[in-house]
Every structure is written in C-alpha cells, then in structure tokens.
Amino acid sequence: MAKLFLSLSLLLLAHSCLAFQQQNECNIQRINAVEPRQRVESEAGFTEFFDSNDQQFQCAGVDVIRHEIQPQGLLLPSYTNAPILFYVEKGYGIQGMTLPGCPETYEVSQQQFQGRKGGESFQDRHQKIQEFHQGDVVAIPAGAAHWIYNNGQDDLVLIVLLDSTNVANQLDQSHRRFFLAGNSQQGQEQRQQQGRQQTPWGYKGQQGQSLQKGSNNIFQGFDVEVLAEAFNVDRETAEMLRCEDDKRGHIVRVERGLQVVSPRMGREEQSQGQQGQQDRRGRRQGQDNGFEETICSMKVRANIDDVSQADVYNPQAGHCNHLNSFKLPILRLLQLSAERGVLHKNAIVAPYWMMNAHNIIYVTNGNMRMQIVNHEGQAVFDDVIQERQLVVVPQNFAVVKQAGEQGCRWISFRTNDNAMINTLAGRTSAIRALPVDVLTNAYQMSREEAQRLKYNREETVLLSPSSLSRGGRAPRA
The missing domain is CATH 2.60.120.10 (Jelly Rolls)
Structure with missing residues (x-):
C-alpha cells in the first residue's frame, strides 16, 4: 500500500510539473x-x-x-x-x-543498369x-x-x-x-x-x-x-x-539529373479532385477504406490551392481551404492539419479563437494586420505581418486579421488533425448564438443595439470590406 501511495504521489507530482512547465511556456x-x-x-x-x-x-x-x-x-x-x-x-x-x-513496388521490368563492379546487371527497385x-x-x-x-x-x-x-x-x-x-x-x-x-x-x-x-x-x-x-x-x-x-x-x-523509377504524372492532377471527392464519400459514414488507408498505400499529399475546393468562399472577401484528417487520413496519425487562406484588399477574417490547437501562420504574399488577445484581455500582438514573416497564435487566444491594400495569402499549420475555430462575429458566431437579453445585460445595451450586434453581419468567417470602409480602421502599412 505504501509503495502504491508513493507511486501515485510521484505520478501526480510529475503531472503537476509538466502542467506547470506548459503554463510557463505559454504565459x-x-x-x-x-x-x-x-x-x-x-x-x-x-x-x-x-x-x-x-x-x-x-x-x-x-x-x-x-x-x-x-x-x-x-x-x-x-x-x-x-x-x-x-x-x-x-x-x-x-x-x-x-x-x-512496405514493398518495393517501383521496379524496372525492361531497362537494366550496370553494376559498379564485375559488369553484373541488375534491376533497380x-x-x-x-x-x-x-x-x-x-x-x-x-x-x-x-x-x-x-x-x-x-x-x-x-x-x-x-x-x-x-x-x-x-x-x-x-x-x-x-x-x-x-x-x-x-x-x-x-x-x-x-x-x-x-x-x-x-x-x-x-x-x-x-x-x-x-x-x-x-x-x-x-x-x-x-x-x-x-x-x-x-x-x-x-x-x-x-x-x-x-x-x-x-x-x-545531381549533375546529369536523378534517374529513378517513376511513372509519368500527366493526368493525375486532373483526376485528383474527383478522387478526393470519392474518398470523402467513402468515409462519409465514418467507414475507412481498409486497403487505401494502410500505411504503405496511404496518401501523403493533397493540394490546398484550388479555389474550386474552397471550404469557405466569399467573392467579395476571399477564400480558405482546410486540410484535415477527413480529407487526408494520414493527418490523424500526425495530429496536424493545415489551412490555405486568401484575403482580398481590406477584407477581414472574423475575430475567432482556435478551440483545440495552436495556429502557426506564415504569409506567402502581401500583408495583413493582425491583433491577438490573451485571456487577460491584453493585446499581445497588434501589428502588420509581412510576406515571409510568421506568427504563432496560441490555443484559445482571440485573433482578427485584415488584409492590406495588396491583399494577403498565407499558409497556416495547426497542432490538431481536426482543428476547430469559434468566431465572435458573423452568422455562425458565439455572439450570434446568445439570446438578446443575455447580450443586453452583459454589455449594458438596449435591445435594439443587441439586435444590431447579433444580426448586422450575415457573412460567416470571411467578411467583405464594404461596411468596414465606412469609418473602419484600415490596416497599417
């Protein structure tokens, strides 16, 4: 019994130390x-x-x-x-x-290479x-x-x-x-x-x-x-x-170019979208394809630049493509996901927080103004992130993004294979989901003001700059 108590005590102490370390790292x-x-x-x-x-x-x-x-x-x-x-x-x-x-499935059937010594021929695989x-x-x-x-x-x-x-x-x-x-x-x-x-x-x-x-x-x-x-x-x-x-x-x-056994990929990209749709339909009810998802044959890549496959699209604001484990099952093993985002001139991403992941954002083109707020209501970041710069948004920190005059494109990595956000403004936001009387009493405003707060923005995640341009604050260049 004493040994069991000591083991439990050490386990709790170790857990506390790890939790304290993580708290310090994200403070x-x-x-x-x-x-x-x-x-x-x-x-x-x-x-x-x-x-x-x-x-x-x-x-x-x-x-x-x-x-x-x-x-x-x-x-x-x-x-x-x-x-x-x-x-x-x-x-x-x-x-x-x-x-x-995993098997060596790529092999030479006719073309043969000469070995380094003895003139022995062999087939590469x-x-x-x-x-x-x-x-x-x-x-x-x-x-x-x-x-x-x-x-x-x-x-x-x-x-x-x-x-x-x-x-x-x-x-x-x-x-x-x-x-x-x-x-x-x-x-x-x-x-x-x-x-x-x-x-x-x-x-x-x-x-x-x-x-x-x-x-x-x-x-x-x-x-x-x-x-x-x-x-x-x-x-x-x-x-x-x-x-x-x-x-x-x-x-x-490689002076003379790399000589490897590889098929020509001429039409693969054309059929990739159709294959992705078939994969998603096959897993719609939570059923995995036992052959396609073995580790040896599992897909390891997916394209997230195709605007026709956008998960969020607003012609006046931009689009976002999300890549998670439902689209690329190997991400379930890695516990990672990604997002490709495009914002038009002065468009804004509704304020949100990442519910279950850290968000690592790298700007590939243009720039955008970002504000990040911690749990104490303090702005820990309020600046313009330029091309080839990176910002980490910790889990649950609230963030808002607004593109500059040239618009903005970014790639973000998330530390969860099915990262989820919760918006603060827009049709599907946390504020929209609250009763009017809750808003009235929480913010000490009239019912009419609370109704405008809830219903004035009908867009979801990507917000057009039309209403922001009338008295809105533009991003600093």
Missing part, C-alpha cells in the same frame, strides 16, 4: 512577427531556420524551417524525431519516403515515389526516412513544420534530424566564421541554449569493418557511406 505577454534567424548554405540550395528558442515556438512546441532547392538539387536522405508537414510554396519536385515493411507541385501539402511521419529532389526548372521552395512535442517524439522537446548521407562540416565552418554558436540540426539543452552538435550522417559513428560486414561490401565501399570528404552540404547537385 506570453508579447508576440512578434518573426523571420528566419539562421541560414545554412549547401551546394544546390540553402535552409533557413526560425528561432526555436522564441517564446511563441516554445509555447506551440513546433519548429519551422524553409528549404530553397535549386533545379537538380537533392535534399539528402534523413529522418527526424518529429512528424513533418510541408507546404510547396513554389516549384515542383519528387519525394521518396521509406517505411519499414524501390518504394513508391510521390510527385508534388505548388500548393501541395505533404505529410511525413516521425522516423520515416525521406528525400526530396527538384526536377523542375525553377527553385523549389518548401515551408516545413516539425511538431517536436508530438506524442511520436519521445526524445525531448526539440527536433533532431538524422542524416543518412552527407557531411555538415562545411555548414559548421560557416557558422563558426559567422560567430554563431547555435546549430540548427542539433538540440537544445537547459535554459534553451543550443548544444554544439554536428549533423554528420549517422554512418560516421559506426566502425568501417562493421559496416562492411553488415552490407556485405568491401571496406572501400563501406568508407564511402561515411562521406567524410564530402563538402557539398545537405542539398547536393
């Missing part, structure tokens, strides 16, 4: 629009990192990075301790993801490859090895969210990337020359400081003889796995 008095703080160059591109020590990222438990990959650039194979959701801001490419136990393009959102589970290649003519730009406090991450509250190839010594030398102590591929220690850890590939830690034995290759080949003399960084250039 935010000021939020700022942030830009990437660090940049790591490679042979065929670069990666920018937002400061993971910033209080708003600590609150949401996420990290955000931005890849820019040049044509014929290959982001080397790696895996992370956190699930990944990335948005394709520009360009197109291909991505491979390796999942244990590998797991499925995904093609993606601008507007796609791609999901990668924690621990899944993956690579990305730019087979287009323009730079490929990816906005990447890593949910480091996801239940899948059992290491610590920071993301770590484990490379299967490459050598980051070049990137480390750059950081030392620039006087930076932080390593974005590393991990944070106490008080949030970053520990000086390299990001060389994991084979460098193994003995060469063990590698040779494990792969049944000679020592020379085993040493090549270590990439010790490779100075190209984590994004390398």
